Amino acid sequence: MGSRRLAVTVMCVGYFLVLLDVSIVNVALPSIGSDLGAGVGALQWTVDAYAVTLAALMLTAGTLGDLYGHKRIVLAGLALFGAGSAGCALAPTAGALVGFRALSGIGAALLLPGTLAIITRAVPDRREQARAIGVWAGVGSVALPAGPVLGGALVDGPGWRWVFWINVPIVLVAGLVTARVISESRATARRRPDVRGMVTGALALAAVVDAFVSHDSWIPVVLAAAFLLLFAAAESRAADPMIPxxxxxxxxxxxxxxxxxxxxxxxxxxxxxxxxxxxxxxxxxxxxxxxxxxxxxxxxxxxxxxxxxxxxxxxxxxxxxxxxxxxxxxxxxxxxxxxxxxxxxxxxxxxxxxxxxxxxxxxxxxxxxxxxxxxxxxxxxxxxxxxxxxxxxxxxxxxxxxxxxxxxxxxxxxxxxxxxxxxxxxxxxxxxxxxxxxxxxxxxxxxxxSPTFRRDDRSAPERHRVHSSREHDRHR
Known part of the structure; x- marks a missing residue:
């Protein structure tokens, strides 16, 4: 029971960090702009670099967890999220900050789907599982109001770089606990990552964002249209598309x-x-x-x-x-x-x-x-x-x-x-x-x-729920 609670706790911590980084940075933007000499466009990308990579990779990250095990993917996500946070805290220029924010977004995308998958596997009893998922969702809802207040306190106190430094020790502890407590899930999915869809979708979204940030240039608009067409073509031909x-x-x-x-x-x-x-x-x-x-x-x-x-x-x-x-x-x-x-x-x-x-x-x-x-x-x-x-x-x-x-x-x-x-x-x-x-x-x-929907390619949480329910009924 203790290890289950610890598993749920550490996954909730990971989920909290992912959502906290959505809102905590906003109040730090004026200080970042003054310190690094960043204009409005660079400040927009400071927020959007995280959001774009998170949006573009989230669907694929769930499939990677199904294929290679959610523990491995969550540990990789924690490592990249922590490395990106440390890089943001040390960033000497606005360009470096944007690059490390993108790295944090990649880590967040790997981390987010796996937290729920691990919770549903760690808590097989359906009633306890429902309570655990409720705690997970509640922790996420607290992250949004906590972000501006915590971020404001850090910016007015030790400085804006601590908005990112605060993630590093938490990620280290969460990674150590995950490695020690969480058992690896077996890869049962037959799906393959939709690499073309992932790449073209990310590039299309980045080009759309850049078209607004660089609103005096037509180049991002042309690139956005081209990448959207390539994304549609990739999804129509993929055996296991990101969006069927x-x-x-x-x-x-x-x-x-x-x-x-x-x-x-x-x-x-x-x-x-x-x-x-x-x-x-x-x-x-x-x-x-x-x-x-x-x-x-x-x-x-x-x-x-x-x-x-x-x-x-x-x-x-x-x-x-x-x-x-x-x-x-x-x-x-x-x-x-x-x-x-x-x-x-x-x-x-x-x-x-x-x-x-x-x-x-x-x-x-x-x-x-x-x-x-x-x-x-x-x-x-x-x-x-x-x-x-x-x-x-x-x-x-x-x-x-x-x-x-x-x-x-x-x-x-x-x-x-x-x-x-x-x-x-x-x-x-x-x-x-x-x-x-x-x-x-x-x-x-x-x-x-649609042959895509005839295979058992449900999400990991869904498969774990079904499997856990059958195991529970069998031993009851």
């Missing part, structure tokens, strides 16, 4: 993932601009800015279980529409902000935005999983995570380009513009969901005439 084409014919699956992408595009893009506004325009310290953002992040943790019960009772459609409309209202209130706006005036917009996201997030994941066949739930969840990370990466690049330099006179007007764009994006997405997502609790349909 039959899933893309399921309307519910496509709309759910489009909504997930739109959610993070608007949220992470607007958060990037709002963080710069709080620090560079209103002059708050990093810690004060992190604390100021708590009304946005706390509802994500508090409302997650309530929204999950709402989704179970009513299906994902109603919570998705309600969450998008409330989040749109919050984003619209941010249009009222200017350099002299008092904090009490800022709170309602942040709070409504956070409440909307808290209701929306579980429903978006549920809609994607329920639109897929039962034996593709793992892939559907991974695809939804990928859509969110990709949307966030594009949002940061696009919104940074729209808002401009926070030192320029037009930045507040840029904040008003991106707030209005976010509100409109959420309303349009709500209308699409209202018109397309099935009213019922599920929209699963069988996928026909």
């Amino acid at each position: 084409l039959p899933l893309l014919r399921q309307q519910g699956f496509v709309v759910a993932n489009a909504a997930a992408g739109a959610m993070n595009l608007g949220t992470l893009g607007l958060l990037f601009v709002v963080t710069l506004f709080l620090q560079r325009v209103q002059g708050r310290s990093a810690l004060a800015a992190g604390l100021a953002l708590l009304p946005l992040f706390l509802p994500l943790s508090v409302l997650a279980p309530i929204a999950g019960r709402m989704t179970a009772r009513f299906g994902p459609r109603r919570p998705m529409v309600a969450g998008l409309v409330v989040a749109a209202a919050g984003a619209a209130l941010l249009i009222l902000l200017d350099a002299g706006t008092a904090y009490p005036v800022i709170v309602p917009g942040l709070l409504l935005w956070g409440v909307g996201l808290g209701v929306l997030t579980p429903a978006v994941v549920a809609a994607a999983v329920r639109a897929a066949p039962d034996d593709r739930a793992g892939l559907a969840s991974a695809a939804n995570n990928t859509a969110r990370q990709a949307g966030g990466a594009v949002g940061i690049a696009a919104y940074g380009a729209l808002a401009g330099d926070p030192g320029a006179g037009g930045f507040v007007g840029g904040l008003h513009l991106v707030s209005a764009v976010t509100a409109a994006l959420f309303v349009v997405t709500a209308l699409v969901v209202l018109l397309t997502i099935d009213r019922g609790r599920a929209e699963r349909r069988p996928l026909r005439e």
